[in-house]
Amino acid sequence: MSGFAQTEQGKEGARSRRAAHRPSLSVILLSLGARGELERALAAVAGRCRRMEAEIVVVRAKGGDDCATLRTAYPCVRFVDAPVGSDCTSLRQIGMDHARGDIxxxxQDGSVGDCMWLDALHATVGTVDDDRPIEVEVALAVSVEQSATGTDRRHGRPAASYATSPSSAPQRRRGDFGRSNAVLADVPTLAPTLGSEM
Structure with a gap:
């Protein structure tokens, strides 16, 4: 067999391994605001998540069933009711407890934006090799309520670290795809850098 054929065969094997080990994605919407914000957030992410086969979990801290029509309109979305008066930290924990995805x-429902972050996240996840480290730098405007430390652990899963600019504190993950908590604030794009050496 020629060297070219062996190389092409090796590439095909890597592609099939990558597809077989592609991690699953959960998108959790934390809803503290008005119902209209949640409607806009669901309209923005639903189509993309369906194409990506990503689950959507909405955690809402409101009394009664003020989302009955949304439950009907989005049957694939899991709605989780949180206790009335729950803060963002409580909603995040409830969401992590209900998420099924590897990532x-x-x-927050009011900060979904144009969803370019979701497209970039999906593209990054789709190009990960099992044995290659990945580095993702995210320019974030992180509020105190959304922040966490890189060593924070939830249910034995590593939580992502949060960068305040593309040049500082990137989040790093290895190919075991342990579930990570990626909190993304209002940013125009998510800029992935693949195959970076540590």
């Missing part, structure tokens, strides 16, 4: 993206 979890948490957003």
């Amino acid at each position: 979890v993206a948490l957003r």
Whole structure:
């Protein structure tokens, strides 16, 4: 067999391994605001998540069932009711407890934006090799309520670290795809850098 054929065969094997080990994605919407914000957030992420086969979990801290029509309109979305008066930290914990994906993206319903962050996250996840480290730098405007430390652990899963600018404190993950808590604030893009050496 020629060297070219062996190289092409090796590439195909890597592609099939990558597809077989592609981590699953959960998008959790934390809803503290008005119902209209949640409607806009669901309209923005639903189509993309369906194409990506990502689950959507909405954690809402409101009394009664003020989202009955949304439950009907979005049957694939899991709605989780949180106790009335829950803060963002409580909603985040409830969302992490209900997420099934290997990678979890948490957003507040009022900060979903244009969803380019979701496209970039999906593209990054789709190009990960099992044995290659990845580095993702995210320019974030992180509020105190959304912040966590890189050593924070939830249910034995590593939580992502949060960078305040693309040049500082990147989040790093290895190919075991342990569920990570990726909180993304209002940013125009998510800029992935693949195959970076540590």
